[in-house]
Amino acid sequence: MNTQQQxxxxxxxxxxxxxxxxxNIAISGAERLFNLQxxxxxxxxxxxxxxxxxxxxxxxxxELVELQKSLAQPSVEKTMxxxxxxxxxxxxxxxxxxxxxxxxxxxxxxxxxxxxxKAIAQAPAASAAVNVLKSAxxxxxxxYDTVSKTTHRIxxxxxxxxxxxxxxxxxxxxxxxx
Numbered sequence: 001m002n003t004q005q006q007x008x009x010x011x012x013x014x015x016x017x018x019x020x021x022x023x024n025i026a027i028s029g030a031e032r033l034f035n036l037q038x039x040x041x042x043x044x045x046x047x048x049x050x051x052x053x054x055x056x057x058x059x060x061x062x063e064l065v066e067l068q069k070s071l072a073q074p075s076v077e078k079t080m081x082x083x084x085x086x087x088x089x090x091x092x093x094x095x096x097x098x099x100x101x102x103x104x105x106x107x108x109x110x111x112x113x114x115x116x117x118k119a120i121a122q123a124p125a126a127s128a129a130v131n132v133l134k135s136a137x138x139x140x141x142x143x144y145d146t147v148s149k150t151t152h153r154i155x156x157x158x159x160x161x162x163x164x165x166x167x168x169x170x171x172x173x174x175x176x177x178x
Contacts, residue, residue, distance in 0.1 A: 022100060029093030036085050043078070080167050087159070102148065109141045 051071060058064045116134040 018100070018104070022097075025093060025096045025100065029089065029096075032089045032093070033086065036082070036089060040082055084163065087163070091159075098152075105144065106141075109137060112137055 054067055055064075058067060113134060116137070
């Protein structure tokens, strides 16, 4: 097999592996969300059965009001837990996808720099221009890394703060109803 055919075969194999990895990430995320939905459906069925039993035992309006109060707080907490689980699952899948994209970007930059090095070796007269281009690619890559890390950190902090605020508001609202 000649060198070009071998490179083409390696390129196709690498792309196939990337596609399989991307598919596995997507399927894994969908599977986690499906499992969360299934667990939620089971819990809701059990809760509805318990609520129906409790309602069938109510003998007065006062008992009904007390039952309603006792059911409100767990519902808010469970809703927040479900929302948190869905967020964590989606976030984990997004993190895996981001990692794959970042790996591809690093590989692209590495290949570009290798190509530029080959160009420098073959065309010494143009090496100054190629060196400038190589420096620009390296600077852009470093800037992307810095921005990417900062963006991930800020996004995580915002989501955590928002989740905490919503939980606090929901708990305060259910306490004030009692």
